[in-house]
Amino acid sequence: xxxxxxxxxxxxxxxxxxxxxxxxxxxxxxxxxxxxxxxxxxxxxxxxxxxxxxxxxxxxxxxxxxxxxxxxxxxxxxxxxxxxxxxxxxxxxxxxxxxxxxxxxxxxxxxxxxxxxxxxxxxxxxxxxxxxxxxxxxxxxxxxxxxxxxxxxxxxxxxxxxxxxxxxxxxxxxxxxxxxxxxxxxxxxxxxxxxxxxxxxxxxxxxxxxxxxxxxxxxxxxxxxxxxxxxxxxxxxxxxxxxxxxxxxxxxxxxxxxxxxxxxxxxxxxxxxxxxxxxxxxxxxxxxxxxxxxxxxxxxxxxxxxxxxxxxxxxxxxxxxxxxxxxxxxxxxxxxxxxxxxxxxxxxxxxxxxxxxxxxxxxxxxxxxxxxxxxxxxxxxxxxxxxxxxxxxxxxxxxxxxxxxxxxxxxxx
Amino acid sequence: xxxxxxxxxxxxxxxxxxxxxxxxxxxxxxxxxxxxxxxxxxxxxxxxxxxxxxxxxxxxxxxxxxxxxxxxxxxxxxxxxxxxxxxxxxxxxxxxxxxxxxxxxxxxxxxxxxxxxxxxxxxxxxxxxxxxxxxxxxxxxxxxxxxxxxxxxxxxxxxxxxxxxxxxxxxxxxxxxxxxxxxxxxxxxxxxxxxxxxxxxxxxxxxxxxxxxxxxxxxxxxxxxxxxxxxxxxxxxxxxxxxxxxxxxxxxxxxxxxxxxxxxxxxxxxxxxxxxxxxxxxxxxxxxxxxxxxxxxxxxxxxxxxxxxxxxxxxxxxxxxxxxxxxxxxxxxxxxxxxxxxxxxxxxxxxxxxxxxxxxxxxxxxxxxxxxxxxxxxxxxxxxxxxxxxxxxxxxxxxxxxxxxxxxxxxxx
Numbered sequence: 153x154x155x156x157x158x159x160x161x162x163x164x165x166x167x168x169x170x171x172x173x174x175x176x177x178x179x180x181x182x183x184x185x186x187x188x189x190x191x192x193x194x195x196x197x198x199x200x201x202x203x204x205x206x207x208x209x210x211x212x213x214x215x216x217x218x219x220x221x222x223x224x225x226x227x228x229x230x231x232x233x234x235x236x237x238x239x240x241x242x243x244x245x246x247x248x249x250x251x252x253x254x255x256x257x258x259x260x261x262x263x264x265x266x267x268x269x270x271x272x273x274x275x276x277x278x279x280x281x282x283x284x285x286x287x288x289x290x291x292x293x294x295x296x297x298x299x300x301x302x303x304x305x306x307x308x309x310x311x312x313x314x315x316x317x318x319x320x321x322x323x324x325x326x327x328x329x330x331x332x333x334x335x336x337x338x339x340x341x342x343x344x345x346x347x348x349x350x351x352x353x354x355x356x357x358x359x360x361x362x363x364x365x366x367x368x369x370x371x372x373x374x375x376x377x378x379x380x381x382x383x384x385x386x387x388x389x390x391x392x393x394x395x396x397x398x399x400x401x402x403x404x405x406x407x408x409x410x411x412x413x414x415x416x417x418x419x420x421x422x423x424x425x426x427x428x429x430x431x432x433x434x435x436x437x438x439x440x441x442x443x444x445x446x447x448x449x450x451x452x453x454x455x456x457x458x459x460x461x462x463x464x465x466x467x468x469x470x471x472x473x474x475x476x477x478x479x480x481x482x483x484x485x486x487x488x489x490x491x492x493x494x495x496x497x498x499x500x501x502x503x504x505x506x507x508x509x510x511x512x513x514x515x516x517x518x519x520x521x522x523x524x525x526x527x528x529x530x531x532x533x534x535x536x537x538x539x540x541x542x543x544x545x546x547x548x549x550x551x552x553x554x555x556x557x558x559x560x561x562x563x564x565x
Numbered sequence: 566x567x568x569x570x571x572x573x574x575x576x577x578x579x580x581x582x583x584x585x586x587x588x589x590x591x592x593x594x595x596x597x598x599x600x601x602x603x604x605x606x607x608x609x610x611x612x613x614x615x616x617x618x619x620x621x622x623x624x625x626x627x628x629x630x631x632x633x634x635x636x637x638x639x640x641x642x643x644x645x646x647x648x649x650x651x652x653x654x655x656x657x658x659x660x661x662x663x664x665x666x667x668x669x670x671x672x673x674x675x676x677x678x679x680x681x682x683x684x685x686x687x688x689x690x691x692x693x694x695x696x697x698x699x700x701x702x703x704x705x706x707x708x709x710x711x712x713x714x715x716x717x718x719x720x721x722x723x724x725x726x727x728x729x730x731x732x733x734x735x736x737x738x739x740x741x742x743x744x745x746x747x748x749x750x751x752x753x754x755x756x757x758x759x760x761x762x763x764x765x766x767x768x769x770x771x772x773x774x775x776x777x778x779x780x781x782x783x784x785x786x787x788x789x790x791x792x793x794x795x796x797x798x799x800x801x802x803x804x805x806x807x808x809x810x811x812x813x814x815x816x817x818x819x820x821x822x823x824x825x826x827x828x829x830x831x832x833x834x835x836x837x838x839x840x841x842x843x844x845x846x847x848x849x850x851x852x853x854x855x856x857x858x859x860x861x862x863x864x865x866x867x868x869x870x871x872x873x874x875x876x877x878x879x880x881x882x883x884x885x886x887x888x889x890x891x892x893x894x895x896x897x898x899x900x901x902x903x904x905x906x907x908x909x910x911x912x913x914x915x916x917x918x919x920x921x922x923x924x925x926x927x928x929x930x931x932x933x934x935x936x937x938x939x940x941x942x943x944x945x946x947x948x949x950x951x952x953x954x955x956x957x958x959x960x961x962x963x964x965x966x967x968x969x970x971x972x973x974x975x976x977x978x
Contacts, residue, residue, distance in 0.1 A: 154762050154791050155731075160674040160823035166631075169829065197626045205837065206619050213610045213807040213841070218579075249662050249809065252831040260698055261573040265678050281830030287678055287700060318568075349567050378567050394626040394836030396662065396809075410573035416582065417694030418665040423807030424618065424837035428626070 159287065164280050167509020174492035175503050185492065186502040186535035188523045191327065193473070195391040195443055197428075204431030205424055215420040219412060220247020220399075224430040228399065231433045236359065238371040238382075244403055246411055247421045247429075251357050251385035251398035252278065258381050258400055259286040261410040262318055262351050269319045269353075270312050272304060274476065274510035274517060276327045276355070291317070292512030297478055297520065300467035301329035303337040309344050319351035320344065325358045325367070328510045328522040329476050330451075330469020335368040342373040351407075352376065355383040358472035360440050363448045365470050377403035386429045388473075395425025447473050450525040450532055457536035458523075461543060466523075475523050476507055482548045484508070484521045490546065497541040500534060576697050580690050580922020587905035588916050598905065599915040599948035601936045604740065606886070608804040608856055610841075617844030618837055628833040632825060633660020633812075637843040641812065644846045649772065651784040651795075657816055659824055660834045660842075664770050664798035664811035665691065671794050671813055672699040674823040675731055675764050682732040682766075683725050685717060687889065687923035687930060689740045689768070704730070705925030710891055710933065713880035714742035716750040722757050732764035733757065738771045738780070741923045741935040742889050743864075743882020748781040755786040758793075764820075765789065768796040771885035773853050776861045778883050790816035799842045801886075808838025860886050863938040863945055870949035871936075874956060879936075886938050889920055895961045897921070897934045903959065910954040913947060 168189050175185050219225065225242040232238040248254040263269060265287035271279055273292035283290045291312045295301040309320070320341060325332040333341075345352045354370030370380045385398035400411055415421075451468075454475060458466040463480030481487040484506040491501050507520035525532060543549065581602050588598050632638065638655040645651040661667040676682060678700035684692055686705035696703045704725045708714040722733070733754060738745040746754075758765045767783030783793045798811035813824055828834075864881075867888060871879040876893030894900040897919040904914050920933035938945060956962065 154764065154817070155675075156819050156823050157673065157675055157677045157680070159677055160826070163823065163826040163830070165826050166829045192627055194625065196624045199624075202621075202624075202626070206621070208615075208619075211609045211612075211615075212607065213615070213805045213838075214605055215806040249835070250831060256831075260570065262568075262570055264570045264572055265700055267570070278830045278832075281826070285673055285827060285830070351567065392626045393628040394833060396833070396835040404567070406569050410569050410576065413573070413576040413578050413694070414698060416579045417576070417691045417698065418663065418669075419691075420807060420809070422662070422809040422835040422838060425626075425835060 159284055162284050164277065164284070167277050168505050171488055171492060171503060174489055178492045178501060182499065183496045184500040186500065186527060186531060186538065188525070188527065188535060189503040189505045191388070191474070191524050191526065192393060193388060193391045193526050194528070195446070197391045198432055198435055198439070200435065201390055201392070201428045201432040205428050208424070208427055213423060216423050216426060218415040218420055220245070220421055221426050221430070224426050227430055227433045236367070236369050236371070238369055240371070240401060240403065244401055244408060246400045246408065246415055247426060248398045248400055248415070249421050250387065250396040251355065251383050252282070254383045254398045254400035255279070255282045255353070255355070256285060257411045257414040258353055258383065258407070259283065259288055260414060261407055263288040266316060267318045268314065268316045269321055270309060270317060271321045271512070273512050274301070274328050274507055275512070276323055277509050279321060280512065289316070290512050294513060294516065295329070297465065297467060297476060301326065301331040301476070303333060303340065306340055306344060313348050317348065317350060319353055321353040321355065323355040323357070324370070325362060325469070325471025327358065327472050328474050328505070328507065330472045330474045332362055332365050332367065332470030334365065338368050338370060338373060342376045342379070345379045346376060350379065351381055352379050353381050353383060357383070357385045357388055360389050361444065361447055361473055362471040363444070363451060364468070367471070371401065381407060386432065390428070390432045392425065392428060395428055396422050397425040397429045447525065449529055450527070451475070453529045453532050454523060454525045454536070457533070461540050464543070473525050475525065476520050477523060478519050479521060480543065480549050481519060481546060483518050485518070486548060487546060488521065490548070491542055495542050495545065497538045500538050501542070502535045502538050572697055572700065577690065577693050581918050584901055584905060584916065587902055591905045591914060595912065596909045597913040599913065599940060599944060599951065601938070601940070601948060602916040602918045604801070604887070604937050604939065605806060606801060606804045606939050607941070608859070610804045611845055611848055611852070613848065614803055614805070614841045614845040617840050621837070621840055626836060629836050629839060631828045631833055633658070633834050634839050634843070637839050640843055640846045649780070649782050649784070651782055653784070653814060653816065657814055657821060659813045659821065659828055660839065661811045661813055661828070662834050663800065663809040664768065664796050665695070667796045667811045667813035668692070668695045668766070668768070669698060670824045670827040671766055671796065671820070672696065672701055673827060674820055676701040679729060680731045681727065681729045682734055683722060683730060684734045684925070686925050687714070687741050687920055688925070689736055690922050692734060693925065702729070703925050707926060707929065708742070708744070710878065710880060710889060714739065714744040714889070716746060716753065719753055719757060726761050730761065730763060732766055734766040734768065736768040736770070737783070738775060738882070738884025740771065740885050741887045741918070741920065743885045743887045745775055745778050745780065745883030747778065751781050751783060751786060755789045755792070759789060763792065764794055765792050766794050766796060770796070770798045770801055773802050774857065774860055774886055775884040776857070776864060777881070780884065784814065794820060799838070799845065803841070803845045805838065805841060808841055809835050810838040810842045860938065862942055863940070864888070866942045866945050867936060867938045867949070870946070874953050877956070888936050888938065889933050890936060891932050892934060893956065893962050894932060894959060896931050898931070899961060900959060901934065903961070904955055908955050908958065910951045913951050914955070915948045915951050
């Protein structure tokens with residue numbers, strides 16, 4: 153018998169994918185669907201960066217260097233210095249095919265089959281996929297909506313650390329929670345990693361999207377040069393998701409040398425979008441001001457509208473463009489399907505991501521959804537109108553909580 | 566102690582990479598280096614395909630579908646029908662980030678840690694890398710220069726097949742040998758795979774580059790729909806290596822579904838080069854005639870020149886743009902370094918790939934080199950002038966074989 157590998161069977165399917173046919177069916181019925189389920193920004197890719205691709209002048213689309221074009225890596229080193237105060241040499245930057253490949257190569261270089269990585273949950277669902285691909289084991293450490301998904305206390309980490317633990321991974325600011333880790337929390341993570349000889353994978357894909365507080369990069373932790381592996385991408389920064397350009401950055405030469413071997417096997421990252429990434433570094437310093445102001449407006453509309461709905465609770469995210477909300481329903485998997493299959497308001501509905509798919513622990517997140525605020529405020533308001541109506545109509549709802557019984561945020565993130 | 570994974574340590578470094586500093590030093594001394602060591606074609610990427618990228622009209626560089634753009638996949642299905650008589654539905658095509666990713670996803674979907682894959686050696690060195698990444702074990706099956714690297718006999722395969730054997734992988738026409746498998750050899754492979762329930766990974770990256778004989782695709786083997794997994798790429802076909810667009814094609818729905826989960830985790834293949842690949846399908850039917858004729862001329866110059874050198878033997882490759890030659894030297898690792906470090910002729914030298922890196926069996930290929938005929942005939946002739954002189958001067962040579970003692974080709978490939 154031909155068989156599929158265990159790994160292939162364990163590989164998680166996209167938690168949102170099962171809803172796609174219901175969204176397509178709704179659209180076929182003529183219902184407008186507001187997509188708050190995916191992290192595809194609607195912001196235009198900077199024209200000057202797209203133009204750089206339009207105006208390439210080579211005649212042969214050659215392999216680039218396996219680590220990416222040297223000119224791009226040199227400019228990136230300058231960018232990190234200027235944008236985030238990160239001091240690195242260009243040789244410490246490896247250009248990857250999206251942040252995805254950086255995570256995969258990082259895990260493969262540092263973890264063997266059966267080795268463990270601790271990730272605060274809820275977490276970006278594809279971390280699970282990369283871990284399965286690398287035969288590594290994710291140990292989820294629960295963070296809670298009541299505290300706005302703050303970093304769990306150090307004792308909780310230490311309970312999970314065993315002989316096979318090799319790394320901790322965070323996403324900062326966080327997808328799916330929007331949580332922005334404080335400097336103190338980052339220092340706590342450093343201490344844990346130094347004490348237990350763990351790698352710290354820091355996925356900073358949304359570094360430019362911080363609204364409350366300042367981003368503190370893991371690369372700026374002192375005395376943890378060997379531990380820290382930064383995962384970056386241009387996907388969100390420049391609204392260039394389809395380019396598939398990311399980076400793995402570390403001062404640990406052994407890790408760099410090892411990742412480079414994986415990079416050589418796949419030959420090179422995509423050439424066209426490296427041109428785009430390199431050009432975008434020359435964007436004016438205030439380029440993000442407009443984008444950030446737009447996302448801030450959206451966040452405020454979304455969170456305000458959500459918290460005004462009876463029984464809904466949504467902590468205020470400090471960064472990224474996601475929020476997790478708790479809804480007064482039994483099971484958001486069922487509710488999200490019902491929204492697409494059985495509900496419409498003025499011939500409109502919305503698609504949300506059930507949050508259970510972002511938890512590693514079975515049974516958690518069943519009342520939560522992730523919302524990506526990648527629509528303009530007008531569309532967001534219409535989507536919130538739909539949600540408000542839907543919650544009134546939905547038969548599977550739990551008893552709504554009163555405002556008084558809502559959990560209090562420990563810390564405004 | 567922070568440690569690098571076993572897998573990371575096992576990951577092979579590029580067999581050519583160690584020579585790169587010597588090539589760079591030669592160039593710094595003002596020596597012209599002819600690069601016959603890499604598979605980067607010098608043929609121009611079709612202008613109409615590059616123009617399609619120049620003229621894209623989107624404003625947001627979005628993720629594509631995880632399986633690639635549907636429009637591209639539909640056109641590709643038509644292309645395979647027309648170009649290779651392969652009948653497939655577009656849903657059986659998954660666009661990948663280069664052929665590299667197709668191999669990795671295929672191995673991960675079908676093999677678990679410790680599972681074995683038989684590959685006739687010498688083979689494309691990066692197969693080793695993908696196998697290590699997937700924790701799979703390569704079982705090399707030696708093919709010999711004396712027979713032009715023909716498929717080893719069926720009994721040799723069966724000696725290697727054990728309880729952990731899951732697949733056979735071939736590259737047809739072959740990198741690094743240039744060998745073009747006959748229809749009979751493909752049928753033999755099918756029989757082995759059916760008898761022992763093995764997947765057949767067929768890497769057909771060089772399908773368009775056949776000079777002697779006709780290419781017979783594994784997808785056209787009857788009765789092996791579940792077994793055959795085709796690996797393809799646009800890198801060589803359209804001289805579009807930097808685009809990083811490949812494909813995994815199979816009629817095995819379980820494999821497709823599993824590979825799709827890996828594809829979803831990494832979100833999407835690069836968008837820009839999908840535009841290029843889709844446009845290139847509209848190239849005129851005779852597009853390859855010119856390219857093929859050019860490579861044929863190059864092959865003839867290369868093989869003729871090599872076989873005229875005392876003690877050199879080079880079987881005539883039937884396809885791709887590589888040849889393996891046996892040189893009258895002790896160790897081509899040393900010889901290739903010497904060419905760059907200590908030799909020049911009219912201030913010119915050449916860079917070759919020592920063939921030991923293409924063998925999985927330790928100690929094989931030490932007298933062989935791989936030559937990529939990716940230079941025009943004039944440059945090739947100059948490179949051959951250098952090699953001829955070098956072999957006369959080289960101190961580490963073995964006793965040259967006479968023409969009479971040269972092995973005879975069993976079959977003209």
